[in-house]
Amino acid sequence: MPLTLQRTELLRSRNYIAGEWREATGSQLDVTDPATGALITRVPDSGACEAREAAEAAHAAFATWRKVPAKQRAQIIKRWNDLVLAHQDDLGTLVSMEQGKPLAEGKGEIVYAASYIEWFAEEATRMNGEIIPAPVAGRRMFAVKEPVGVIAAITPWNFPAAMIARKIAPALAAGCTVVCKPAEDTPLTSLALVRLAEEAGVPPGVLNIVTASRENTPEVVDAWLDDPRVRKITFTGSTPVGKHLARRSADTLKKLSLELGGNAPFIVFEDADLDAAVEGLMAAKFRNGGQTCVCPNRVFVQAKVHDTFSEKLAARVKALKVGPASDASSQIGPMINARAVEKIERHVQDAVARGARVLVGGGRLPELGPRYFAPTVLVGADGTMACASEETFGPVVPLTRFDTEAEVIAAANDTPFGLAAYFYSNDIRRVWRVADALESGIVGINEGAIAAEAAPFGGVKESGYGREGSTHGLEDYLHTKYVCQGQLD
Numbered sequence: 001m002p003l004t005l006q007r008t009e010l011l012r013s014r015n016y017i018a019g020e021w022r023e024a025t026g027s028q029l030d031v032t033d034p035a036t037g038a039l040i041t042r043v044p045d046s047g048a049c050e051a052r053e054a055a056e057a058a059h060a061a062f063a064t065w066r067k068v069p070a071k072q073r074a075q076i077i078k079r080w081n082d083l084v085l086a087h088q089d090d091l092g093t094l095v096s097m098e099q100g101k102p103l104a105e106g107k108g109e110i111v112y113a114a115s116y117i118e119w120f121a122e123e124a125t126r127m128n129g130e131i132i133p134a135p136v137a138g139r140r141m142f143a144v145k146e147p148v149g150v151i152a153a154i155t156p157w158n159f160p161a162a163m164i165a166r167k168i169a170p171a172l173a174a175g176c177t178v179v180c181k182p183a184e185d186t187p188l189t190s191l192a193l194v195r196l197a198e199e200a201g202v203p204p205g206v207l208n209i210v211t212a213s214r215e216n217t218p219e220v221v222d223a224w225l226d227d228p229r230v231r232k233i234t235f236t237g238s239t240p241v242g243k244h245l246a247r248r249s250a251d252t253l254k255k256l257s258l259e260l261g262g263n264a265p266f267i268v269f270e271d272a273d274l275d276a277a278v279e280g281l282m283a284a285k286f287r288n289g290g291q292t293c294v295c296p297n298r299v300f301v302q303a304k305v306h307d308t309f310s311e312k313l314a315a316r317v318k319a320l321k322v323g324p325a326s327d328a329s330s331q332i333g334p335m336i337n338a339r340a341v342e343k344i345e346r347h348v349q350d351a352v353a354r355g356a357r358v359l360v361g362g363g364r365l366p367e368l369g370p371r372y373f374a375p376t377v378l379v380g381a382d383g384t385m386a387c388a389s390e391e392t393f394g395p396v397v398p399l400t401r402f403d404t405e406a407e408v409i410a411a412a413n414d415t416p417f418g419l420a421a422y423f424y425s426n427d428i429r430r431v432w433r434v435a436d437a438l439e440s441g442i443v444g445i446n447e448g449a450i451a452a453e454a455a456p457f458g459g460v461k462e463s464g465y466g467r468e469g470s471t472h473g474l475e476d477y478l479h480t481k482y483v484c485q486g487q488l489d
């Protein structure tokens with residue numbers, strides 16, 4: 001059955017700038033269903049002109065929004081959260097329509113996105129400063145929290161709702177205003193979320209969104225990078241684009257939050273509960289068909305339990321149901337675009353050419369459509385393979401056998417990335433030793449589902465910097481102003 005919306009007005013096809021839904025002045029961009037390639041709708045293919053209008057509106061609105069009492073900002077954000085939850089069926093459907101993830105996951109993403117909105121509505125009222133004991137008599141010293149200013153949020157296609165929510169909600173909570181550009185492949189969920197923010201009472205100019213094609217995106221973002229009024233860039237996406245944003249924002253010294261690519265290790269020690277480890281790996285690896293930056297990319301299994309673990313895993317992976325979001329039984333959807341499937345195929349072919357063996361899957365599923373790839377388990381993977389050094393971003397599990405703890409820690413850390421890492425062990429001494437040794441912003445110990453609004457999400461090394469969620473996620477949108485009052489008489 002085709003996916004449809006109850007409230008069709010949530011399917012938006014214009015930019016939202018200065019409180020107005022504006023037609024494209026130039027060309028338009030097709031938004032398609034990744035399962036079939038069918039056109040869903042068209043949105044503006046914006047350029048520098050629209051980007052500048054959005055920045056202008058956000059700059060003008062900042063003067064008043066920053067002065068709105070925190071409690072009032074919190075109430076508006078809370079209303080946004082309520083509206084998002086009230087429309088979770090339609091929003092989840094939109095996610096699945098444009099991104100391809102199974103409907104249950106699409107709706108789950110909306111609940112996940114709302115958890116960030118609710119969290120930051122509550123945090124808005126807790127931006128406490130400090131009173132500092134003065135080292136000199138007669139002075140009073142304070143550390144005051146202030147909003148950074150206009151924020152540019154650039155978001156990826158893999159979580160079109162959650163990534164918008166966890167960037168925009170803290171910005172609004174802090175008193176910042178926002179210009180946003182969603183990914184070319186998935187602009188519709190973000191437009192619907194902005195529509196609900198408008199309905200919740202976010203004032204004109206405070207939140208602006210412009211859509212653009214992959215070709216025009218650099219023009220839009222460059223306009224913001226060059227604009228000294230834009231004080232912060234918050235970005236989730238690939239490491240090369242993150243580095244580009246860091247370099248290009250240097251001239252105006254913007255604050256940056258970069259949540260970039262990962263290459264997560266998942267380690268199964270011989271003392272682990274193997275069934276729990278298989279379940280944890282299934283949850284972590286196959287979320288969104290493997291298209292998640294915290295998905296395990298390299299799986300290391302200790303020699304003694306390797307064969308038992310791989311058999312158990314293969315049985316679970318073989319049973320996964322692949323299909324379109326419109327089929328309620330689907331567990332893995334299509335990949336986002338042709339480039340994504342090509343990369344996954346290249347990784348599997350390279351691994352096999354270098355000696356890996358396919359235990360399950362191993363190729364495309366043309367009978368379902370051009371964007372489907374079979375959930376795959378490879379054994380005999382090693383560090384020379386492309387899948388060990390690049391993020392596959394697809395449903396492929398390469399298993400590598402290891403002997404010692406020291407060897408596996410060295411292998412796990414042998415990457416420029418450091419976003420998430422997972423391991424399974426029931427030895428309490430090993431648990432803390434390994435957690436300390438892993439070079440990673442996030443560590444899952446006997447746990448595959450690590451994301452939560454109350455947790456600081458982010459990486460080290462070339463996985464970026466800044467944290468999203470938790471109290472740290474608000475801090476990234478604030479400056480600390482030191483105020484010193486001298487003797488009054």
Ligand SMILES: NC(=O)C1=CN([C@@H]2O[C@H](COP(=O)(O)OP(=O)(O)OC[C@H]3O[C@@H](n4cnc5c(N)ncnc54)[C@H](OP(=O)(O)O)[C@@H]3O)[C@@H](O)[C@H]2O)C=CC1
Pocket residue numbers: 154155156157158181182183184185212213214215217218221222236237238239241242244259260261262292293391392393
């Ligand atoms: N950390 C994460 O969550 C993600 C990691 N990735 C990794 O990146 C790989 C490639 O995915 P891809 O979609 O190409 O990721 P990108 O980094 O290209 O895209 C992420 C966002 O950045 C925008 N963007 C792209 N180029 C520029 C630019 N020159 N200046 C400013 N903004 C830009 C994109 O816009 P547009 O869509 O219009 O190009 C999109 O909004 C994936 O296979 C995966 O390994 C991808 C997505 C998320």
Ligand SMILES: O=C(O)CCCC(=O)O
Pocket residue numbers: 158159162236259291292293294451457
């Ligand atoms: O960067 C990503 O892949 C999105 C984050 C997923 C998560 O919140 O777990």
